[in-house]
Amino acid sequence: MVACSSPSDVQRRRLLKLTAAALATQAAAACGGDAQAASGDASAAVLRAVDAFGAMAPEGTHCLVQADGPDATWSASYSADRQLFVGSAVKTFVLGRFLLDVETGYNGTTEAMPGTISDLVRSPGSPVFLKLNGELPFTHVLEAMISHSDNTATDMAFGVVAAPRVRQLIASAGLDRTRVPDSTRRLFSYLAGADDGVDLGWVELMKRLSQPSLPNARPAVNDRQSMLSTATDMVRWYRQTLGGKIFSQDGTLREFRRISAMANAVAAAVPAGIAGYGKGGSIDWDDFHALSFPGQMVVDGVPVTFCFTYNWSGGEDSTGAPSRDFVERVAAVLQACADAVRA
Numbered sequence: 001m002v003a004c005s006s007p008s009d010v011q012r013r014r015l016l017k018l019t020a021a022a023l024a025t026q027a028a029a030a031c032g033g034d035a036q037a038a039s040g041d042a043s044a045a046v047l048r049a050v051d052a053f054g055a056m057a058p059e060g061t062h063c064l065v066q067a068d069g070p071d072a073t074w075s076a077s078y079s080a081d082r083q084l085f086v087g088s089a090v091k092t093f094v095l096g097r098f099l100l101d102v103e104t105g106y107n108g109t110t111e112a113m114p115g116t117i118s119d120l121v122r123s124p125g126s127p128v129f130l131k132l133n134g135e136l137p138f139t140h141v142l143e144a145m146i147s148h149s150d151n152t153a154t155d156m157a158f159g160v161v162a163a164p165r166v167r168q169l170i171a172s173a174g175l176d177r178t179r180v181p182d183s184t185r186r187l188f189s190y191l192a193g194a195d196d197g198v199d200l201g202w203v204e205l206m207k208r209l210s211q212p213s214l215p216n217a218r219p220a221v222n223d224r225q226s227m228l229s230t231a232t233d234m235v236r237w238y239r240q241t242l243g244g245k246i247f248s249q250d251g252t253l254r255e256f257r258r259i260s261a262m263a264n265a266v267a268a269a270v271p272a273g274i275a276g277y278g279k280g281g282s283i284d285w286d287d288f289h290a291l292s293f294p295g296q297m298v299v300d301g302v303p304v305t306f307c308f309t310y311n312w313s314g315g316e317d318s319t320g321a322p323s324r325d326f327v328e329r330v331a332a333v334l335q336a337c338a339d340a341v342r343a
C-alpha cells in the first residue's frame with residue numbers, strides 16, 4: 001500500500017469506487033490478439049475502432065460487440081474471453097435476481113416493500129445513501145444501485161436476494177467466468193485484510209481504511225471476493241436478458257430495461273438519440289484501476305450488445321487521462337457500430 005499524508009488522503013486513495021462515474025494487472029486468463037470479426041462481416045471502421053480500444057492496454061483490455069440484425073448477425077472482438085475486473089458492472093446480476101424474485105413471488109419480494117438504510121448495510125462508495133437513515137421502497141434502492149452505483153443500496157439488495165442465489169442465476173445463464181462478492185462491504189473488508197466472508201462492519205472498516213498503511217491489504221483481482229467477468233459472459237447476459245430469455249413476464253423485462261437505462265455510463269458513451277441499457281463499473285485500489293461498460297444499444301430496431309473493460313496499474317495521478325481515453329474509445333466503437341447498422 002502507499003502511505004499518504006493524511007487519513008482523508010488514505011481513505012480517498014483506497015475506497016473502492018465501484019461506480020461508473022468515469023464510465024466507471026493482467027487478468028488470470030489472458031488471450032490476446034487483434035480485433036476479430038465473426039458470424040458475418042463487421043465493417044472496417046468497427047474493426048479499426050475495436051483494435052484501437054484494445055491498443056490502450058494489449059494485456060489489460062477486452063471488448064466484444066455483437067449486432068443481431070433481422071437478416072444477419074455480425075460481431076467484432078478483442079480478447080473477449082479474457083477475465084478482468086469489471087467492478088459494479090456485476091450489479092446487473094443483483095438487479096436481475098431481485099426482479100426475478102418479484103416475478104415469482106419468492107419470499108414475498110416486491111419492489112414496494114421497505115428497505116432500511118443504517119450502519120448495518122452502509123458501505124463505502126455510496127453517493128446517495130451514505131449519510132441517510134430510514135426506510136424507502138426497494139424500487140428506489142434498485143434505481144440508486146444502477147443509476148448512481150450506490151454500494152449501500154447494493155448491499156440492501158444483496159440482503160434480500162443473497163449472494164449464493166445471484167451466483168445461481170449467473171450459472172444458469174451459462175456465465176462460467178463471472179464472479180461476484182458476498183456483498184460490497186465484505187469485498188472491501190477482504191481487500192482491507194479481513195478473512196474471507198467476514199464483514200468488518202461500518203465503523204471498523206472505515207477505521208481500517210483511514211490508517212496510514214494496510215500491511216495485509218489484498219489485490220482487487222483475487223479468487224475469493226472480487227468482481228470479475230469476460231466480455232463474452234457480459235454480452236451473453238445482456239443478449240439473454242434484453243432478448244426476453246431470463247424473465248417470463250413482459251412487465252419484468254420492462255422494469256429491467258427501465259432501471260438499466262438509468263446507468264450514467266449509457267449517456268456517456270452511447271450515441272445520442274439511441275436507446276441504451278447497461279451498468280458500468282470502476283475501481284481505484286492502491287495502484288490498480290479498472291473501468292468497464294457492458295450493455296446493449298438498439299439502433300433502428302437492431303440490438304447491438306457490447307462489453308468494454310480496461311484494467312491498468314499506476315499512481316493516483318494516472319487515472320484522469322486513461323479514464324477520458326476509455327470513454328472516447330468506447331464511444332468511437334459504438335458510433336462505428338451504429339453507422340454500420342445504418343449503412
